[in-house]
Amino acid sequence: MRSLSDRIEKYLKVLIERSENEEVEIQRIELAETFQCAPSQITYVLSTRFTASEGFITESKRGGRGFIKIRKFPINENPGKTGISEAQAENILQDLRDKGFLTEREAYLLREILGREVLDPAGGESDYIRFKIINKVMKSIKETEGERNVL
Amino acid sequence: MRSLSDRIEKYLKVLIERSENEEVEIQRIELAETFQCAPSQITYVLSTRFTASEGFITESKRGGRGFIKIRKFPINENPGKTGISEAQAENILQDLRDKGFLTEREAYLLREILGREVLDPAGGESDYIRFKIINKVMKSIKETEGERNVL
DNA sequence: CTCCTTTGACTTTCTTTGACCTTTAGTTAA
DNA sequence: TTAACTAAAGGTCAAAGAAAGTCAAAGGAG
Structure with a gap:
């Protein structure tokens, strides 16, 4: 049986794939609830499977209406007018x-x-x-x- | 969903964009009523999203006929001929x-x-x-x- | 045993609100 | 006329609330 982390990873990657712009925005707590796990589990998945060296950029905001945004970085010059802060x-x-x-x-x-x-x-x-x-x-x-x- | 602060920010920026001279004048209480929030919320938005380093300058007056004016400056660093090919x-x-x-x-x-x-x-x-x-x-x-x- | 997972307590950051303060314009009384 | 009052703004600040981040310890699979 694949681990929880694996399943969360898969889930997020599917979301990204299906998105228009290779990105997805989630709420940590919400996703944790969906998978019935600790919120920090989500953080763990992001830090082990969605790293920059794997081609992902994440961005987040704490506090009320906080969120986590994950974007797949197009390494092969894709002039989709993408920007990085x-x-x-x-x-x-x-x-x-x-x-x-x-x-x-x-x-x-x-x-x-x-x-x-x-x-x-x-x-x-x-x-x-x-x-x-x-x-x-x-x-x-x-x-x-x-x-x-x-x- | 985006936070209240985000929405107020957006609203004000649209107003500025649509203005002739890159400025807008509001009344704090009025805007607070529009967004159904505490007046100090407006102050919060101004102090976090309309800062000088973002190119905004705000000016206000208390008391009767009070107001808040927000101006956007094109932070135009002068490229004094310094260039390298x-x-x-x-x-x-x-x-x-x-x-x-x-x-x-x-x-x-x-x-x-x-x-x-x-x-x-x-x-x-x-x-x-x-x-x-x-x-x-x-x-x-x-x-x-x-x-x-x-x- | 070792490495990867999972959890939870604690921390930090951002937002929202409300009570209280200060400033200004307008009004009133001496 | 002017000093004093009043009402109408905006300003401040701290506390409460809402998320996400950190980290170390416990749990499991190979």
């Missing part, structure tokens, strides 16, 4: 760092670049540019795989 | 690489980011953004000095 970018970088795909210094460099200050002049396009930068980074990581310790 | 950027990166300030992989990453493809959506501002990115990189290098070989 500064906070989301930070999460992605942290994950890539944690997983060892980026060194601390690389993550630091990118964090500076992706900040509001630098990208602001792009105005409404800044989220989009942030998306494109992250996209490039992901691709680059794939292409330079194995070189991590060489440099 | 793609080719120039490449030279700079090469130089930083040669001098050992960047690893090969870091330089590669940055080269990808600074390319035309990524920054194009910024339109006329892309040279300026490239300039700011390079600036950040320079600063970051200074701040992480000595860490180069630690990672």
Whole structure:
């Protein structure tokens, strides 16, 4: 029998697949109730199966009317005009760092670049540019795989 | 479903958008009645979603004929001619690489980011953004000095 | 045994409300 | 005329409520 985590993962992935824009928004408590489990179980599933290095971006808000949004990251340049906020970018970088795909210094460099200050002049396009930068980074990581310790 | 605060925010932003001069004047009590909430809720929305760093300035008067005025400013950072072309950027990166300030992989990453493809959506501002990115990189290098070989 | 799951107590963040304070315009009385 | 009162705003702040996050400990499968 597949584990609860597996079932929740499957459930969410189906939701994403069926969505228009490769994203889904849930409420942690609600989903926990659906699966009759502790809310933190949902957090666990997200942190083990919906990581940035797997191509997912999550975003959430606490408090009243809080939510968790999961988005599948189109690594292969899909100009669907997708955008990434500064906070989301930070999460992605942290994950890539944690997983060892980026060194601390690389993550630091990118964090500076992706900040509001630098990208602001792009105005409404800044989220989009942030998306494109992250996209490039992901691709680059794939292409330079194995070189991590060489440099 | 989105929260009350979110709805009030949206409502006000629509009003501003539709206005001639990017500003709107309301009465706190009136708006609170419209949304069936405590007047201080309006204050809360203003202080969390119409901040200066988001480009808004609010102004108000108490007492009889009191009001709250919200103005949106185009946070127009003046690109004072500071711009860096793609080719120039490449030279700079090469130089930083040669001098050992960047690893090969870091330089590669940055080269990808600074390319035309990524920054194009910024339109006329892309040279300026490239300039700011390079600036950040320079600063970051200074701040992480000595860490180069630690990672 | 070891690693992955599951749970629950505690923490942090965001929202909503209400009681009380301050400011202003208008009105009234000396 | 002007000082004092009154009513009508908006401001503040703290408490209560509503979610999500964290983390360590217990439970299970291989």
